[in-house]
Amino acid sequence: MNKLLMVTTIPDTLKAFLLPFTYHFRAKGWQVDAMACGISASAECLQAFDHVWDVEWSRNPLAPFNLVVAPRIIQEVIQQGKYDIVHVHTPVAAFVTRYALKNWQKQKKLRVIYTAHGFHFYRGGKPLKNALFFTLEKLAGSWTDYLVVINREDEEAAKRQGLLSAEYIRYMPGIGVDLQYYSPNATSEAEVKRLRQELGLASGTPLFLSVAEFIPRKHPQDVLRAFARLARPEACLAFAGDGPLINQMQKLASQLGVQNQVRFLGLRQDIPALIRAAVATVLASEQEGLPRCVMESMCLETPVIGTNIRGTRDLLAECGLLVKVGDVEALAEAMAWMLDNPQQARIMGKQGRKQIANYELSHILKQHEALYSEAMLASSTRTPIQQEKSIIS
Structure with missing residues (x-):
């Protein structure tokens, strides 16, 4: 043996x-x-x-x-x-x-x-x-x-x-990554609807999602500051994850005046449904190997905004939006693009599903x-x- x-x-x-x-x-x-x-x-x-x-x-x-x-x-x-x-x-x-x-x-x-x-x-x-x-x-x-x-x-x-x-x-x-488990068809519209109701979102409220630990190298503050700079009161931002910076980020959301638009969800077991409910996922890290949350988003045909670093760049070079680490303005512009170009964003998401087949x-x-x-x-x-x-x- x-x-x-x-x-x-x-x-x-x-x-x-x-x-x-x-x-x-x-x-x-x-x-x-x-x-x-x-x-x-x-x-x-x-x-x-x-x-x-x-x-x-x-x-x-x-x-x-x-x-x-x-x-x-x-x-x-x-x-x-x-x-x-x-x-x-x-x-x-x-x-x-x-x-x-x-x-x-x-x-x-x-x-x-x-x-x-x-x-x-x-x-x-x-x-x-x-x-x-x-x-x-x-x-x-x-x-x-x-x-x-x-x-x-x-x-x-x-x-x-x-x-x-x-x-x-x-x-x-x-x-x-298991393409069957992370399949757009594996999560029903009813599940997504129930989730959005849980988060207190109206049917037309666009949701950005960040799936990451609250640790320094993930730069959650950049996601918050970009969302505040976006200045779209109709939009919402959700964080799925936990970590030592979470209390600090909750305070920052209040300081930025977006606390009513931001949800801190903690650790979740329904990540596929969350990703399906989002218009885009956002990862602002300065260091990754090959980020799992980006791969999951690609599988589920949800477009991704990520930083131009190793791993993330490998995944999104042809099917996502890449910004410089720490560039809050560029991150906000990428979020605005997702909201203002919904058809192109959907095409980007579908292209991501095709790209991830090699993984x-x-x-x-x-x-x-x-x-x-x-x-x-x-x-x-x-x-x-x-x-x-x-x-x-």
């Missing part, structure tokens, strides 16, 4: 993004286990995986606990599980796990795969932060057998900076099958990849 261990910092990442991979490979006869901080308290993960393993992480990847205690736990789990592939996600878990296994591959038939959901160094990032995270990724690259990147900027950076040899760097368009979940699952097969074959027939690299160099 082939054995796969998925590693993330927290179980929420597994639940939000990776369970389709779990079910897919278990259905093919694989043993699929998972490791994360606090995972044994997640009923959903206990049901989804064959085995789960708890490990604590510090948010600082170089903290003593991460470099001394956690590696011993990881090594014990690997020794007990006898895995063929360890697939790591999220920066802290990925760095610490690769550090723990940096010498393991030389003695064991083990392959370590890292999916970077957006490097923490990126164009426009703060120089000191970029330098720190680039150094960590460069160091950890020597402990990695395959690197998976999900946007073109990261692919170019990984190859140009030599994080791994180019033949071990793989571009995949995200982690997949469909079944395609990504097949790419993972191919990558795992290649890794397994290399494990059984060749010198470990890390040794090959040292020989080549």
Whole structure:
């Protein structure tokens, strides 16, 4: 039996993004286990995986606990599980796990795969932060057998900076989106009508929607300020999400005089209906890997306004409106365009549905099958990849 261990910092990442991979490979006869901080308290993960393993992480990847205690736990789990592939996600878990296994591959038939959901160094990032995270990724690259990147900027950076040899760097368009679940026909007009009634919206009230955490890199203040600058009393703005900035944003809405037009919805389970109810979704982030909310909007034929950054740019280059990060005026102008050009906006939304076909979940699952097969074959027939690299160099 082939054995796969998925590693993330927290179980929420597994639940939000990776369970389709779990079910897919278990259905093919694989043993699929998972490791994360606090995972044994997640009923959903206990049901989804064959085995789960708890490990604590510090948010600082170089903290003593991460470099001394956690590696011993990881090594014990690997020794007990006898895995063929360890697939790591999220920066802290990925760095610490690769550090723990940096010498393991030389003695064991083990392959370590890292999916970077957006490097923490990126164009426009703060120089000191970029330098720190680039150094960590460069160091950890020597402990990695395959690197998976999900946007073109990261692919170019990984190859140009030599994080791994180019033949071990793989571009995949995200982690997949279920086109059947996120289908315009999956949400009825009655559901949308009930939702709009819940939000206190009249039938003709245009709704802008922002699906994002209230954290600094998402720039929720830009969305609020742009909406206020828009000055369309007939329109409404809704935020779906939670986070440390939410109280501050509620106060800002009052200061801007738009509090009666803005809805703070918190975490929601009806995102498809919310997106279908909107004239457009808005994402003002300064940093993304490949934003899921943009992909969901495209699937549901709702046009998107986004910032011209990696990931978002990959998705919206031909079927959305892109503005400069922090350009509130341009964001307001894009909102006005959506309201003033409804027919063109609908065409844009339908084009988004066509564009997103390349990101469909079944395609990504097949790419993972191919990558795992290649890794397994290399494990059984060749010198470990890390040794090959040292020989080549």
